[in-house]
Amino acid sequence: MKILVADGVSPKGIEILQKAGFETVIKDKLPAEELLEIIPDFDGLIVRSASKVTKEVIERAKKLKIVGRAGVGTDNIDINAATAHGIMVINSPGGNTIAATEHTMGMMMAMARNIAVANETMQHGEWNRKKYTGVELRGKTLGVIGLGRIGSGVATRALAFDMNVIGYDPYVNEERAHSLGIKVVSLDELIKQSDFITVHMPLTPKTKGMLNKDNIAKMKNGVRLINCARGGIINEQDLADAVKSGHVAGAAIDVFESEPIDPNHPLIGLPGVTLTPHLGASTVEAQVGVSVDVAQGIVAALNGEPVSTAVNMAPVSPQTMKFIKPYLDLAERLGCTACSLADGPISEVTIKYNGEIADVDTKMITIAAIKGMLNPILESNVNYVNAPSLAKERNIKITEIKDKAVENFANLITISITSSGKTETIQGTLFGEEGRIVSINSYRVDVDPHARILICPHINRPGVIGTIGSLLGYANINISGMQVGKTKIAGTSMMVLTIDNEIPDTVMQQIINLDGIFDAKLVNYYTV
């Protein structure tokens, strides 16, 4: 498979891709037209913030399976278009957090003490101590908008500078803010009380222009603003006007609405304004970090493994991922088994979680089950991104049920698939980290779902099992394992044979026609 690296990333990540057997094509500052031209040839794409992965790029990328963003912000990628085409988008959120946090602190200090401008004038032979008198951070109120990874890092560092830190983030609870040692206030209060305001949220329709002339007017006279998050969160023209009027004493800006900026940008040349060219993530350590993270994510995703940094899927924390990882394979195989038993179009699927698994976020396990269920019946590759929308397109109703109560197993996943009015139910659990099917339509079994299996409900009487054995033997098909499951209903059993070879349709039909056999279904797990 071929991976295009469209923006410069550290060679450490590229080494990981090459070691995993991927062919890499490395371009730095790839022009948009060239990206459009060459993208049809690639299975994976890595970008930083410069390359724009537009709808047009996605539509031309017929082989593309994954876009990896070496960094946090994915506003340069059309996520909706990628999702609609089943293309996974991953980012590398942790790798540059410290870099951006420290850059924010540096920008705040450079602005407060006029460091950048004083350096610039000294380089031109000036010695002007009076003009560049600054202000102290100690005792000042810092308002942090957005208390995620970077915002909370800035908040805790600012506390070490004896600043009074207040924060606003509608999605962060009091407990989290309390653990940071800061006070959470409303946006309005933050705006009115702060001497310095720093923004740390993504650029969304809600956050675009969130700080603008209306609320800048409500800020303290002499306020100083910092944006090391995304250009456009603070309206650039409104900020420039407020700096010119003297209401805003300083601005430290790393990110811009359009990058690189125009030489006539309104913030260029204004007193008190410190600008850097999107340097927040530009440290040696961060560039290695994001490159390695995104490469590992791409290798995992292209090997069909789940990736916790997928952006167009429900996010999963690393702790939850560690717990659920072995269940993903099990759920996928249970979904595949249930689908193989169904006789017509699937109308409904219920996935029930019993035991301590009911306590965790199971959305991804449910998606794994749907993936396993749809993969055998769809031509296109079903993945963690497109599985829910493909199920929806087919009007398959999906229900998740959680129940902490346990019966025979500490954790149990039950998948019930309804097709043509008939419901097939498969249950599975983990023995250690190994998945097992423990019941099929109420017949108690213990089946390893990693080999090809043949499932035959039959009459429990002498000779029935032998007739299948002989038939398969004549057809030169080897049976390497066998289970017979029973229910409380006397007279019927469930035979599950582990089969070494493919069974031709003609032989399958002969099995179904055997006296005493109710049905025969083959499950080919190698498609999972």
Ligand SMILES: NC(=O)c1ccc[n+]([C@@H]2O[C@H](COP(=O)([O-])OP(=O)(O)OC[C@H]3O[C@@H](n4cnc5c(N)ncnc54)[C@H](O)[C@@H]3O)[C@@H](O)[C@H]2O)c1
């Ligand atoms: N300058 C750079 O080079 C650089 C480097 C890394 C990250 N970034 C940017 O920094 C920003 C923060 O990154 P992060 O890793 O901390 O992200 P994060 O996802 O950890 O945190 C974002 C926070 O913003 C909050 N938020 C969302 N909408 C909000 C709103 N309307 N009001 C207030 N808070 C809101 C979220 O609840 C979350 O806590 C992103 O925009 C990212 O792209 C820039």
Ligand SMILES: O=C(O)CC[C@@H](O)C(=O)O
């Ligand atoms: O690619 C970069 O250097 C910028 C990255 C940064 O803005 C991010 O969102 O991670």
